[in-house]
Amino acid sequence: MTQGSKITLADVAAAAGVSKMTASRALRGSIDVSRASITAVRLAADKLGYVGNPLAGSLSSQRSNLVGVVIPSLTNIVFAEVLSGIAEALADSGKQPVFGVTDYNTDTEYTVIRNMLSWRPAGLIVTGLDQPEKTRNLLRETNVPVVQIMDLDGEPVDACVGISHGAAGRAMAEHLLAEGRSRIGYIGCGLDRDTRAKKRLLGFKKGLEAAGSLLAHKVLVPGPSTMEKGRKLTADLLKSTPSLDAIYYSNDDLATGGLFHCLAESVPVPQQIRLAGFNGLDFIDSLPAALATAKTPRQQIGVAAARIILDVERGYDPQRYVTFVPEIIMS
Amino acid sequence: MTQGSKITLADVAAAAGVSKMTASRALRGSIDVSRASITAVRLAADKLGYVGNPLAGSLSSQRSNLVGVVIPSLTNIVFAEVLSGIAEALADSGKQPVFGVTDYNTDTEYTVIRNMLSWRPAGLIVTGLDQPEKTRNLLRETNVPVVQIMDLDGEPVDACVGISHGAAGRAMAEHLLAEGRSRIGYIGCGLDRDTRAKKRLLGFKKGLEAAGSLLAHKVLVPGPSTMEKGRKLTADLLKSTPSLDAIYYSNDDLATGGLFHCLAESVPVPQQIRLAGFNGLDFIDSLPAALATAKTPRQQIGVAAARIILDVERGYDPQRYVTFVPEIIMS
DNA sequence: TTTGGTATCGATACCGGTATCGATACCAAA
DNA sequence: TTTGGTATCGATACCGGTATCGATACCAAA
Numbered sequence: 001m002t003q004g005s006k007i008t009l010a011d012v013a014a015a016a017g018v019s020k021m022t023a024s025r026a027l028r029g030s031i032d033v034s035r036a037s038i039t040a041v042r043l044a045a046d047k048l049g050y051v052g053n054p055l056a057g058s059l060s061s062q063r064s065n066l067v068g069v070v071i072p073s074l075t076n077i078v079f080a081e082v083l084s085g086i087a088e089a090l091a092d093s094g095k096q097p098v099f100g101v102t103d104y105n106t107d108t109e110y111t112v113i114r115n116m117l118s119w120r121p122a123g124l125i126v127t128g129l130d131q132p133e134k135t136r137n138l139l140r141e142t143n144v145p146v147v148q149i150m151d152l153d154g155e156p157v158d159a160c161v162g163i164s165h166g167a168a169g170r171a172m173a174e175h176l177l178a179e180g181r182s183r184i185g186y187i188g189c190g191l192d193r194d195t196r197a198k199k200r201l202l203g204f205k206k207g208l209e210a211a212g213s214l215l216a217h218k219v220l221v222p223g224p225s226t227m228e229k230g231r232k233l234t235a236d237l238l239k240s241t242p243s244l245d246a247i248y249y250s251n252d253d254l255a256t257g258g259l260f261h262c263l264a265e266s267v268p269v270p271q272q273i274r275l276a277g278f279n280g281l282d283f284i285d286s287l288p289a290a291l292a293t294a295k296t297p298r299q300q301i302g303v304a305a306a307r308i309i310l311d312v313e314r315g316y317d318p319q320r321y322v323t324f325v326p327e328i329i330m331s
Numbered sequence: 332m333t334q335g336s337k338i339t340l341a342d343v344a345a346a347a348g349v350s351k352m353t354a355s356r357a358l359r360g361s362i363d364v365s366r367a368s369i370t371a372v373r374l375a376a377d378k379l380g381y382v383g384n385p386l387a388g389s390l391s392s393q394r395s396n397l398v399g400v401v402i403p404s405l406t407n408i409v410f411a412e413v414l415s416g417i418a419e420a421l422a423d424s425g426k427q428p429v430f431g432v433t434d435y436n437t438d439t440e441y442t443v444i445r446n447m448l449s450w451r452p453a454g455l456i457v458t459g460l461d462q463p464e465k466t467r468n469l470l471r472e473t474n475v476p477v478v479q480i481m482d483l484d485g486e487p488v489d490a491c492v493g494i495s496h497g498a499a500g501r502a503m504a505e506h507l508l509a510e511g512r513s514r515i516g517y518i519g520c521g522l523d524r525d526t527r528a529k530k531r532l533l534g535f536k537k538g539l540e541a542a543g544s545l546l547a548h549k550v551l552v553p554g555p556s557t558m559e560k561g562r563k564l565t566a567d568l569l570k571s572t573p574s575l576d577a578i579y580y581s582n583d584d585l586a587t588g589g590l591f592h593c594l595a596e597s598v599p600v601p602q603q604i605r606l607a608g609f610n611g612l613d614f615i616d617s618l619p620a621a622l623a624t625a626k627t628p629r630q631q632i633g634v635a636a637a638r639i640i641l642d643v644e645r646g647y648d649p650q651r652y653v654t655f656v657p658e659i660i661m662s
Numbered sequence: 663t664t665t666g667g668t669a670t671c672g673a674t675a676c677c678g679g680t681a682t683c684g685a686t687a688c689c690a691a692a
Numbered sequence: 693t694t695t696g697g698t699a700t701c702g703a704t705a706c707c708g709g710t711a712t713c714g715a716t717a718c719c720a721a722a
Contacts, residue, residue: 008678019702024680034700051449055390056678059707064386074415080405087405087432096446098429101418115427118382227617256614263594263619283587286558288594339708350672355710365670387708390677 015044068116085302104193123309129154161322169200173207181246188250197250230257252277294326346375399447416633435524454640460485492653500531504538512577519581520556528581561588583608625657
């Protein structure tokens with residue numbers, strides 16, 4: 001009774017006076033079992049403290065209740081929120097999310113995905129559309145449903161949920177121009193790895209060019225985005241090009257760092273210079289001065305992706321292409 | 332050859348001209364196999380694109396390569412960093428972290444832990460020492476190694492890695508007093524659920540009392556900590572009690588919100604009032620004014636916890652009680 | 663030549679579930 | 693009475709690995 005997990009289905013079946021098979025059916029809520037059997041089995045299971053062994057179950061049925069989620073980074077709150085959405089949507093489905101982190105490394109990504117597929121998950125959610133061909137093949141050849149998230153600018157392997165980063169960049173350009181900004185700089189980190197940030201920059205430039213304008217200055221540095229970098233790079237950029245009246249950053253973290261620089265130096269934001277980020281992180285509203293940003297529906301993306309997996313599981317035909325449009329905030 | 336994952340160990344064995352058992356041994360690097368067999372099996376496995384089935388392996392060997400990690404929240408960067416440390420330490424061990432989120436709910440926690448144990452993980456890492464008795468029993472009765480992290484103030488079930496929050500609170504009190512602060516307030520969120528924050532508050536009060544001082548004012552609100560709340564609560568508190576010369580917050584997020592209020596209202600920080608948080612989040616250094624904090628070694632806690640699991644696995648006797656001391660920063 | 667140790671390997675059973683198919687009981691319709 | 697459908701159940705095989713034990717070959721020592 002306090003045997004930990006030594007109790008097997010056979011014990012439960014014996015205690016309930018039915019076969020293993022009937023016990024299995026009863027616990028899974030199959031229709032082919034009488035009320036009496038269900039009651040007896042449930043009672044026995046409770047009494048013995050039975051805990052099913054998903055390893056055995058998944059091996060036998062050839063599918064597990066795991067949903068693999070592959071993200072580039074855990075310490076980026078954006079992905080943590082996506083995970084949170086996935087976990088929420090999966091909560092009452094009996095499915096369990098399993099996370100793998102790639103550190104923006106495509107080799108690691110390949111390994112992680114391969115690893116996850118070996119667990120025969122019920123579905124796979126991977127970040128981005130720009131996997132190398134080798135990885136795409138892996139995703140194409142598997143028969144578990146694959147959902148690519150965050151991005152829409154590209155060719156999904158199967159289903160896909162996200163936003164167009166090109167359009168988001170372009171929209172921000174248009175907003176800045178509409179506000180009368182004309183000398184616009186750009187600061188970005190790690191665009192070599194973060195293909196979505198790169199797409200935003202491209203869209204942003206196109207937006208400027210469409211209006212006959214150009215990027216006044218562009219700063220690109222490798223590595224992850226931090227507020228500290230944003231602060232430093234903004235200080236440098238404004239020193240070398242003080243005439244800028246707007247800076248577009250690859251994300252909110254950098255933009256916030258830029259804002260901190262301006263606050264410390266008493267540069268009026270947004271009057272003298274408009275700082276624009278991307279993501280719409282929660283703390284933006286609390287900052288002592290306004291930051292422009294584009295609010296991405298991270299939680300919702302996670303929820304939508306998980307729902308696709310659940311739909312496939314249930315035999316429904318899921319929506320294979322879910323589009324969100326980030327809301328631009330220029331308070 | 333491009334069969335996805337239909338290739339089993341039997342296929343590899345047949346192709347290599349050995350038995351399943353020898354193939355299994357060869358791929359796992361057992362010593363009981365000849366060089367010739369190892370080469371033949373590896374070659375066959377590569378050629379066929381064999382991917383092992385961990386479900387079958389774990390079921391058979393009665394242990395999986397999963398390490399369960401139970402945390403209260405994913406959207407709190409602190410826990411994301413702990414996870415990151417765990418993932419890093421586990422990276423080359425063949426073990427896979429699996430995360431479960433409790434949302435600070437003890438019922439959810441119980442369910443999550445039970446669920447994880449059913450996967451027969453190689454180890455379990457859970458947050459905190461203050462589980463209800465029912466959950467503690469679950470942890471005690473299992474035979475997988477359990478590491479409780481983040482906290483040291485209490486009785487661990489098995490191994491434990493973290494800091495003393497009582498001591499951390501007390502240390503901050505001493506630092507504030509040493510700086511000459513005498514009218515000290517406190518603002519905290521969700522202490523009913525966050526027992527570690529509560530322990531810090533208790534330690535903080537003891538620290539004040541030991542010096543013959545008292546908390547001038549205490550603000551407790553339910554729910555999660557956000558910068559916005561910190562800002563709002565600080566505004567309220569300073570309005571009702573403008574004479575305060577220090578505020579201790581339950582964490583950095585609240586403290587940062589408080590700082591934003593002071594910046595917006597031109598209250599000199601830290602000259603007129605010292606704001607103190609907890610955690611030492613990375614962005615603290617970038618803020619336009621100094622925040623006091625206690626830097627917690629989140630990544631290191633994750634690494635140490637994972638190492639304990641690995642040590643047990645390898646038959647080493649691990650250190651069962653790993654203590655870290657947060658560094659107080661009063662820049 | 664006999665003995666005994668080591669290296670290498672395979673047969674067998676098993677981990678703990680579920681898929682599948684067929685058996686049985688029972689009842690309504692013909 | 694016969695036929696056929698439905699509800700309920702169990703026997704059997706199987707998922708794809710690994711633990712375990714014993715077999716064999718080979719060689720050195722007695």
